[in-house]
Amino acid sequence: MDLYSGYINKLIEELGALPGIGSKSAQRLAFHLINMPQDRVKRLADTIVEAKANVRYCRECFTLTDKDVCPVCANQRRNHKMIMVVENTRDLAAYEKTGRYEGIYHVLHGAISPMLGIGPGDIKLKELMERLRGDVDEVIIATNSSLEGETTAMYISKMIKPTGIRVTRIASGVPVGGDLEYIDEVTLLRALEGRVEL
Numbered sequence: 001m002d003l004y005s006g007y008i009n010k011l012i013e014e015l016g017a018l019p020g021i022g023s024k025s026a027q028r029l030a031f032h033l034i035n036m037p038q039d040r041v042k043r044l045a046d047t048i049v050e051a052k053a054n055v056r057y058c059r060e061c062f063t064l065t066d067k068d069v070c071p072v073c074a075n076q077r078r079n080h081k082m083i084m085v086v087e088n089t090r091d092l093a094a095y096e097k098t099g100r101y102e103g104i105y106h107v108l109h110g111a112i113s114p115m116l117g118i119g120p121g122d123i124k125l126k127e128l129m130e131r132l133r134g135d136v137d138e139v140i141i142a143t144n145s146s147l148e149g150e151t152t153a154m155y156i157s158k159m160i161k162p163t164g165i166r167v168t169r170i171a172s173g174v175p176v177g178g179d180l181e182y183i184d185e186v187t188l189l190r191a192l193e194g195r196v197e198l
């Protein structure tokens with residue numbers, strides 16, 4: 001039974017396919033969009049298309065950026081011999097917000113999850129190993145404390161050990177399964193300062 005027009009149904013379907021948007025929210029958003037002035041809808045649509053077309057991976061650390069090399073990697077005052085490995089760009093942003101981390105990053109874009117069929121080849125691990133051929137003193141593993149994050153941390157640690165590069169893991173205190181971006185800056189700093197050797 002079609003309660004709405006085909007266009008609205010399609011809009012609800014597309015919005016409902018986004019993460020965290022249930023069918024009720026999808027309906028609410030769809031009607032909100034339909035009631036918005038034409039120029040605002042166009043601006044929103046253009047913003048999405050432009051972001052998609054222009055955002056890319058940093059050539060060095062693979063974070064999402066508008067440039068070839070992201071501002072962190074391009075900053076020569078940062079310690080380029082210290083690499084913090086994070087699961088995604090949002091985690092990087094969380095550490096950057098503390099303003100206290102001086103090193104650079106490596107963004108994996110995911111974590112190993114046998115349950116979801118995500119293997120080592122599906123995240124940016126090969127790229128990490130390539131970077132470690134350069135001059136690197138320490139790799140700080142800052143993946144989440146979820147099962148996937150821990151599995152990934154173990155895997156990375158085993159991979160790096162033979163190179164002789166120092167490998168550390170941020171201290172626990174980061175809530176289990178908690179996305180790093182939701183954790184306050186003090187907790188993040190404590191986790192970073194209390195990191196342990198692997």
Ligand code: ZN
Nearest residue numbers: 058061070073
């Ligand atoms: Zn970068």
